[in-house]
Amino acid sequence: MSMNERFIGIPGGRWQLNTPSLLLDLDAFERNVTVMAGQVQKSGLALRPHAKAHKSVAVAQRQIGAGAIGICCATLGEAEVLDAAGIPGLLVTSPVVTPAMIARLASMPGEVMVVAEDGGNVTALEQAFAAAGRRLPLLVEVDVGQRRTGVASPQQAVDLARRIAASAHLEYRGIQAYWGHLQQVPDFAERRRVVQRQAEIVRAVTAALREAGLPPAIVTGGGTGTALIDAELGLFTELQPGSYLFMDSSYGRAALWPGGASPFETSLFVRANVVSVNRAEHAVINAGLKSFATDSGLPFAARGAPAGTTYKFMGDEHGALVYAEASNARLALGDGVECVVSHCDPTVNLYDFLHCVRGDRLVEIWRIDARGR
């Protein structure tokens, strides 16, 4: 249980929270859920949003409630947690390879779809599901330029799809094609250009599969940064964005969006308190390397700090809010500040709870159920 339960519903409860705490602005979050669902629906595609951003049953339920056909999971641990909560349409978007993890997959109560890219792995999956007396739906993972996972050619895709289709306990369902490396190409027109170029791989793989009598029923991929573009390609049957829920500062950069304005709002904040004001040049807050992911740059104080203040890491549990030179405004001991994070997925993974706020109220606390899994 969160130590902030007792602040739920109290006027001004938001300002009294124990910190560092992860906040979710529910109004902005709900608009993000609705806007993405509407955009994808308008394009005639299905939405299977990615749980790697939120790892939370409560969030997945709201995505399903807004029309999503299922939820993507980056790990087996995420899928186990969501499956146990009755979330339908789960897809594990990375290969499940080792004996221990294949055994977990074969013993999961619900039906979960996974991706594969290796013939030996397909054989191991067939054996495990034969032993369990069950069937496993599979997608062929296609490398569309990220050089991370996936088959490297249309011929390899056909060979693997054939092997899956010929396996008694596997069901060939289609392909996954995810361009993670293109999600944040800064300029929208340039991003569209490189996506269209990489889409030729998907087109060639799809054509080869059709020709081999193995047309993909599912073509899944896409992310927050490319969703608008992915939807116009005529290749995907469904999209799997995740970060649109929260909009970290990496995805929030205006240049990323056509016309310079994101259709999504920042809904995720780290709330912290000032714990030292003994230095003229900065105040120190109780949020450091253990409160923010550090791979994509610095957080910034969006609320509660004087304009122009910048954040500086000061160790595992502390950060400095450095005042702008021209500013005379100063923070006081105990003041609360709320920071926008630079990368939402690994930041959410640092916390056990999302503190859902509307205005000055804490209205609910959602568990980040699959944190660390």
Next chain:
Amino acid sequence: MSMNERFIGIPGGRWQLNTPSLLLDLDAFERNVTVMAGQVQKSGLALRPHAKAHKSVAVAQRQIGAGAIGICCATLGEAEVLDAAGIPGLLVTSPVVTPAMIARLASMPGEVMVVAEDGGNVTALEQAFAAAGRRLPLLVEVDVGQRRTGVASPQQAVDLARRIAASAHLEYRGIQAYWGHLQQVPDFAERRRVVQRQAEIVRAVTAALREAGLPPAIVTGGGTGTALIDAELGLFTELQPGSYLFMDSSYGRAALWPGGASPFETSLFVRANVVSVNRAEHAVINAGLKSFATDSGLPFAARGAPAGTTYKFMGDEHGALVYAEASNARLALGDGVECVVSHCDPTVNLYDFLHCVRGDRLVEIWRIDARGR
């Protein structure tokens, strides 16, 4: 419960673990505990090691078992968890400032010592402990050059100590002086020089307190990087190192240690599995931005990978092990690798369990009880 419980005690259980998992080499860990305890004892000081590195009751119990007088905590959450488990001699090394957190401190079952640096904060603590009918032991936090927390002059230290000593429900116990910014000055002789220079602040503060009739019974500080030097200053009564237990690659750099050899061994590893071998230049493992802290550089594969292999982040859940150009050795799908991390504290904070191994056996699983708190 860890999903790896069933591998405890099984020959070869280590190689079958679900991954990514945090491993603790128990033999190396136990030697580290013993070596630090012996070094500090030999110098005539007390040891109050820092839980911010491990956040684990099981580890704290072993440190106490080896003679530690107590345990330092960076956060109230760590102190609550260790206090509930009966760990004695807790010291919270950062100011406790907000009403919510002061209320938690005043309602903790055991006696916990904290630091303070602000007169208003001292008044708030006195009021809370008066209301609770309890007494709170306090240290004056002294800034020794890090510019993070602490009073900035001997006079401020005396003023605050006097205020604490005059408070009916507070007990003045001494000072804390921690030079976190000096822990990893690369050259040992240079590190000794700058520590000796900053130690003049501690000397001046201590002298001023003595002169004011407020001699500090406790002078606490020091870390893994400076402990050997701190012990020879004749200023401290106790030391509070943490990372010596695990020895990440930052602390493991040979230049840090006199004679070029650390007295401590790396005991902490992230175990991962190869999930893709479809590229000639690298293999992909299932450990990325959510499995390693990224603030202090890259992890490296210490076991299981060909010599010369380097790690590259490939997203939240993946990393590439890039083969050396001259190497023909290749990893196979499913292979296990074990990586040394660049910064242990925030890496440990990503996991719920320490998997304790000896040779090929998983012998115990310890909970990282205060993770995220």
